[in-house]
Amino acid sequence: MKDIDVLIEALPYIKKFHDKKILIKYGGHAMVDDKAKSSTARDTVLLKYVGMKPLIVHGGGPEISRSMNKLGKQAKFIKGLRVTDEETMEIIEMVLVGKISTEIVSELIKHDGQAISLSGKDSSLIFAHKKGASKIDEELVDLGLVGEVDCINTNLLEMFLDNDYIPVISPVGIAEDGTSLNLNADTAAGEVASAIGAEKLIILTDVPGVLRDPSDPTSLIQKIKVDEIPSLIDEGIISGGMIPKIETCINAINNGVGSCHIIDGRKKHSILLEIFTTNGIGTMIYK
Amino acid sequence: MKDIDVLIEALPYIKKFHDKKILIKYGGHAMVDDKAKSSTARDTVLLKYVGMKPLIVHGGGPEISRSMNKLGKQAKFIKGLRVTDEETMEIIEMVLVGKISTEIVSELIKHDGQAISLSGKDSSLIFAHKKGASKIDEELVDLGLVGEVDCINTNLLEMFLDNDYIPVISPVGIAEDGTSLNLNADTAAGEVASAIGAEKLIILTDVPGVLRDPSDPTSLIQKIKVDEIPSLIDEGIISGGMIPKIETCINAINNGVGSCHIIDGRKKHSILLEIFTTNGIGTMIYK
Amino acid sequence: MKDIDVLIEALPYIKKFHDKKILIKYGGHAMVDDKAKSSTARDTVLLKYVGMKPLIVHGGGPEISRSMNKLGKQAKFIKGLRVTDEETMEIIEMVLVGKISTEIVSELIKHDGQAISLSGKDSSLIFAHKKGASKIDEELVDLGLVGEVDCINTNLLEMFLDNDYIPVISPVGIAEDGTSLNLNADTAAGEVASAIGAEKLIILTDVPGVLRDPSDPTSLIQKIKVDEIPSLIDEGIISGGMIPKIETCINAINNGVGSCHIIDGRKKHSILLEIFTTNGIGTMIYK
């Protein structure tokens, strides 16, 4: 019966993050597997009940491709990069807002969390502009309705947090003329975390964190100072798909977020383990 | 320059409905035609700016069938009635929440209205239960994931109205186990209007209102007392698809809504003409 | 039935001036003619109902002279300028506060505006000091109980505006020893507009505005930049009684008022036409 000590061990963290905003980027396995979905939702609700203020930004993952296939919509590519045309954007929005967000809300509600799904269009939550064409192989390539965030309507989010709601945000931006724009979910999560003054940005992935040797899961780097990142990139330790995630973390921290965490969403209770234990289970980036 | 008199003529109505909640059921032409969409949104925002509190419930209309076709999903029918199976419900939700709601929000934002799309699932806005099988031709028929409203989370709506947001609600209910349920949009609009204590429920349709002679658009009945409805049904004047709409109105009025209005969404500024002129342009049901 | 378009045309102005303070200086015809009084009051109440915050400062006009005559009180003059002795001041106060203000309040209430009459003495609303003797024709002339405004008790006005009351203010100042002081109504209006941070100061007069050729009412100057005023005075276009009004406007704008408007109170709905149409009907002074 000494298990109850875990509660006591959690106490310092509960105190430390009392009333603090925790932005959780849902992604990967945690959004696909039914058991993982439920577990992640329960962990998020627990954060709310022990006094923190969680917010969620989710990505779209494989669901979008699946829906496009079903609709017989052929993906366009230029120089190997996917192009978001109007029809694609419409499908993306339907899937993100009408399917993924509402499912996450359902899971949170099942665990007694008051959750609300928000598109970046709702009350202009995420103002964005269309990304210009960029040069690839000496050629200007326009990837279509892809956006870059300009600003976040934090009043709306504060209203939700003050009234004990958990916002669940789809990475869709709204341009000045009302057009919907496709946003990178990690970037959107970082921008929201910065704007709202989050204490933590937690990114759920399908890897254990930053590994010194990608083939060796035991080579996890638990803590990285922002200053150390350039040399880790130079050494090739941070590479590939991890680079944009790390860049999101750098920006967030430079904009006032307390710390960023890249953790393994496949592990049960990964969010709680990261927050409530000394070493956590993933990689923490801090200043 | 005497046009300004129109403002003065509108004043008594502006006063009378100051701070009052106006539930507008979007449907038909007003949700399909681009110009009509924009015009309806602008009228709604005007109500907000002259001091009323508009809320929107919208239907799905032809968009859902179109999406189902695209997805190669064959509609199931029993005894001629459409059945909502799980896959159908998923598509309905994607279209209502991810497409129609977000489009309406976009239009409202273009006219400077702060709008927010809400599914009935958000923070359990619309609690519902699955409608039981009903007897048709001596046979029990189960139409699947079709819901009947149990209660409305008015706290959430009041928070939005108090903070000057226009809620845009999809007719999706949430069952106790978190399942999504398909709701009749008119009924959902009536339930929300009753729960929130709306002064008016305005239903946009593609007919001029209740006609004494359906073939003669000039035979419009401008006002109907709730008491008069049974005999109008007996006489066959109210019939067909108008009957469920009228029943929604009766329920709403019996639950405290001030008046209900069935108007022609195809006419420009129909909402304003109904509210700001003595006779209106459609049919008003009152107590 | 396309008149309703006027409402739609007014919408951008309704949005723009939402929650903004509009100081209306009542004067001339609009305070004398019964129909004009009623119409001006209704227009003012309309501003309130569509979301603005009107305040009124009124002058005394011919009513004071009439009352003095009735009381057999002979006006005193020095060098052709009227002198305000104690008895005169008493009559002025009775007429302004006890007759004109209460009549304006009555008219506003008839149109469902919650109005309250305020003397500059109420809770020291307008603190003033006695104007010193000024040199006229090489001679020092003391015009008696004439005041210059020192400061405005904006807390009192904010309380009224926050509670949806329309303040109706008489141009009477209170000196430190409690003496009543006669104030120029235009100046008082400008001071209140500045102190309260009004968006607009609208001065009702009996001329169409600033005319390039006083004998030609079609020579109205619709907009004047503050910078242009000195040369307009040099050219003699702004002259006579218009000069102090224009000076009031300059001061108000330099103290943060958005724009000033000199309009013809004899024209029906002049206030609405000035606010809700692109060109207005009078002269706008702006920065």
Add this chain to the structure above:
Amino acid sequence: MKDIDVLIEALPYIKKFHDKKILIKYGGHAMVDDKAKSSTARDTVLLKYVGMKPLIVHGGGPEISRSMNKLGKQAKFIKGLRVTDEETMEIIEMVLVGKISTEIVSELIKHDGQAISLSGKDSSLIFAHKKGASKIDEELVDLGLVGEVDCINTNLLEMFLDNDYIPVISPVGIAEDGTSLNLNADTAAGEVASAIGAEKLIILTDVPGVLRDPSDPTSLIQKIKVDEIPSLIDEGIISGGMIPKIETCINAINNGVGSCHIIDGRKKHSILLEIFTTNGIGTMIYK
């Protein structure tokens, strides 16, 4: 230096009436004599500063007759009773609102009380209807614009009291059509005291209170139970002009006012002596 004991003696009363509303009916000498005016104002402000909530209703007294004379206005009489025609009402309003109220406000401000003058017309503070013709000597006599109170807009008064203002109210009523009506000041004071839930109604008069023998000022009756009044009237002890005042007191007490006090406004600090000493100096009517 033992005078300070008076403060201590006052303490129980200060505690007892903390935050309580005290309606003071100004009348007679206290409104005429300059020293008395100042002293009464200072006493009123002291009540405010030691934690009570004073409100003032004042009468018109001799000032109205004087003004009418000055204006050469001949008073009309029917059966010996003064008739209020439109012109008379206009003068009454000017004097009450424009002269007497503003003077009282000035005095209160001199003693650092935040006071605001209010006509019964301001935001429809005192709704009234015209008194019908009454039978006098078998003849129906219509006294003109004389009103009977219908209801008091207590919201307005509560706003002032909550913001620490002292309301100074003229006994003018407003009819539904906006007409001004002349009210009996004592009655108006009683109605306001009842509506606002005053703890005390203090009526300043020019007599010591109710005297057992009118010719003997030492025969003051200090306390009268409401029940005892009928027999005191029967005995002729309460008679003449005292009867309507006593009736006002009866009504006020029956409507919840704690106690009513008829005191001598000619005595210095009569208000304080009545409130802060055991026996008071006038007559207290209680339940």
Add this chain to the structure above:
Amino acid sequence: MKDIDVLIEALPYIKKFHDKKILIKYGGHAMVDDKAKSSTARDTVLLKYVGMKPLIVHGGGPEISRSMNKLGKQAKFIKGLRVTDEETMEIIEMVLVGKISTEIVSELIKHDGQAISLSGKDSSLIFAHKKGASKIDEELVDLGLVGEVDCINTNLLEMFLDNDYIPVISPVGIAEDGTSLNLNADTAAGEVASAIGAEKLIILTDVPGVLRDPSDPTSLIQKIKVDEIPSLIDEGIISGGMIPKIETCINAINNGVGSCHIIDGRKKHSILLEIFTTNGIGTMIYK
């Protein structure tokens, strides 16, 4: 690392008792042993941080006797019962308020709880009257300054709870004349719990709870319905010092407290184990 499951297991209880008031009666070992003191304080602070509202009432225990001995004060007894004379009461108050309460506050502060010690005299928190003489062996015995609770000033406690303070209350009552009265700590705890509307009253003792066989600690009765108590007393299972505690529980439950818990303060984390596990560790009394 699966310990984190304990947090998840605690979640339903954290939700269920969110914002609920938990009255903890400190007593016995938990107030004597240094480690137990610290542990109990930490557990209490944890309740606060996970969203509950704990309040503490403590007893005096052996500390009072020790102090009396030190002061050479001989305890008086009548018929074997201790008598509280004035000098004794003075010592009791000094020990309870000046020593025990401040020590508990220190412990809570060490664990980051904002705690405030309160005597029942503070702002008349616990109004009480002196218990009359009671008959013992046919003789009337007056035990001196011993009190019975009349009422609790819940406003004061609500102010503390609303501002996130943990009140620590000494069982001292104040009589109408300001005299201090000695209160039974269990009874005082029950009265406070009832008055404040506590969800739980948790009494820390030095026994495991109610035992079916006092000599067998494994014979613990986990749950007792209020109705079952009389027969348990008849059977002699509840007896001796347990009877007054049980009576306190009965009263509390009849006055609206959700449940009462008699638990073993000597066991580590007994409070947490009782609240956060299905069976708890002591005896729960419920309706």
Add this chain to the structure above:
Amino acid sequence: MKDIDVLIEALPYIKKFHDKKILIKYGGHAMVDDKAKSSTARDTVLLKYVGMKPLIVHGGGPEISRSMNKLGKQAKFIKGLRVTDEETMEIIEMVLVGKISTEIVSELIKHDGQAISLSGKDSSLIFAHKKGASKIDEELVDLGLVGEVDCINTNLLEMFLDNDYIPVISPVGIAEDGTSLNLNADTAAGEVASAIGAEKLIILTDVPGVLRDPSDPTSLIQKIKVDEIPSLIDEGIISGGMIPKIETCINAINNGVGSCHIIDGRKKHSILLEIFTTNGIGTMIYK
């Protein structure tokens, strides 16, 4: 009956100190003599009722020595200075918090003041650190658990004042590790007065104030500017026990306290006489 003039004479002071915080340091005779205790409490409550915000810091005086004697505790001295060891501190705390504070609270409650006793430990009201050893006669002397104030938790005090409670504070500090520290009561009073932004710090003593000639009570100095103090010390006029009190005053004034007053607590109503009369009765130190 002209005594009531005293109330009027007090009015300017009542106005001037309306809503101002008045810190009263209870000490000497006013804490010992029963009549003086009651009288001082009543005066304090009067300040509250006439609109000021009194706070009390009290000393321990002879009560502590008496209790130590009773407990047979021998005081330790080094170089003639009393040493506060742990046991002594425990007794000090019991007497200050458990006896003196609660007695003062009782007295205030008897006069209808809502009072609350606070130790400097409650919610870390007075954070302090142990004073280091100081050099006396070339030797380092450690006086034990004696503290120096670091900071005051003004939030807690503001909560009490906003809710109309009178805080009664014992001069006990809390160190970072939770240890209790003995504080000089005058110094503590000065620190609280500074932190809370008091208008006045009133120190009750057993002398008439600062005397030019200590043997001549009529040689009182009524007012001392802070600048004049050094020369008064040089001249030997301020000397002995008065020096630390004066230093407390200098610090308080330099930290924003309006004025400090050293008055004779033996004189009846000394607090009131100091505040409500022009010259006061003691010595005022000001900037």
